Amino acid sequence: MPPSVPHRAARSGPPPPVRVPARPCVRGAGFTLIELMVVLVIMGLMSGIALVSWQALLPNQEFNSAVRKLSDTLNATRSEAIARNREFRIYYQIDDDSYRVRTPFLDGGGIAYGDTDEGRLWTNHVGLGDLGIDIVSVTIDDETYTDGEVYVRFDPLGASSYHRVVLRQEIFDRDFTIEVLPLTGDIRFHDGVFVREIADDSDFE
Numbered sequence: 001m002p003p004s005v006p007h008r009a010a011r012s013g014p015p016p017p018v019r020v021p022a023r024p025c026v027r028g029a030g031f032t033l034i035e036l037m038v039v040l041v042i043m044g045l046m047s048g049i050a051l052v053s054w055q056a057l058l059p060n061q062e063f064n065s066a067v068r069k070l071s072d073t074l075n076a077t078r079s080e081a082i083a084r085n086r087e088f089r090i091y092y093q094i095d096d097d098s099y100r101v102r103t104p105f106l107d108g109g110g111i112a113y114g115d116t117d118e119g120r121l122w123t124n125h126v127g128l129g130d131l132g133i134d135i136v137s138v139t140i141d142d143e144t145y146t147d148g149e150v151y152v153r154f155d156p157l158g159a160s161s162y163h164r165v166v167l168r169q170e171i172f173d174r175d176f177t178i179e180v181l182p183l184t185g186d187i188r189f190h191d192g193v194f195v196r197e198i199a200d201d202s203d204f205e
Contacts, residue, residue: 060169062131062132063133063169063172063174063176066128066133066167067167067176067178067189069126070165070167071178071189073090073099074178074180074185074187075187076124077101078154078160079158080103080154081154081155081156081158082156082157082158084104084156085156086103086104086111086156087104087153087154087155088102088103088104088153088154089101089151089152089154090102090154091149091150091151092135092149092150092151092152093149094135094138094145094146094147094148094149094150095149096129097127097128097133097134098126098127098128098129098135099124099125099126099128099135100122100123100124100125101122101123101124102120102122102151103120103121103122105120105121106119106120106121107119107120128167132169132171133167133169134167134168134170135165135166135167136168136193137164137165137166138150138163138164138165139164139166140152140161140162140163141161141162141163152180158184159184159185160181160182160183160185161180161182162182164177164178164179164194164196165177165178166193166194175191175192175193176189176191176192177191177194178190179196
């Protein structure tokens with residue numbers, strides 16, 4: 001007979017409590033009111049800086065566009081004179097800071113004969129004053145004009161009167177000169193007020 005195993009008396013009373021490790025306190029993922037206000041202030045400052053930069057840049061872009069537009073008008077007028085085998089003119093109204101193109105055609109169609117402006121077809125009327133751009137002066141050959149209305153010719157061969165147009169943007173204290181060479185009608189650009197020196201005999205020695 002196998003030896004008997006001593007019997008342990010069962011413990012009385014409730015079981016011992018189970019220890020659960022404490023979890024660290026985790027902060028909520030949202031933002032506090034102060035953090036949101038700081039973000040809004042920073043965004044407002046950045047928007048203000050961008051707006052001021054754009055407002056300062058816009059007039060400068062308008063000035064560059066005005067220079068390009070006048071250059072395009074000069075090139076197009078010369079090309080039209082060659083293609084139509086007719087004289088075209090560009091009139092500069094210095095007092096009104098504007099310019100326009102006089103064609104050799106009548107407003108109702110047909111060719112305009114003589115030198116009268118009555119019934120003429122005018123194109124490319126551009127006013128620069130609304131953009132804050134002034135026509136300071138127009139120099140034709142050796143004569144400089146600072147007021148009134150003057151014009152330059154483009155003949156059927158593409159030759160032009162030598163002339164310079166000085167534009168000014170007061171807000172940036174900026175001047176720019178557009179120069180049209182005679183015979184070829186080529187256009188050159190000069191930052192600032194440009195004056196071409198008259199050639200003398202020493203230039204050809």
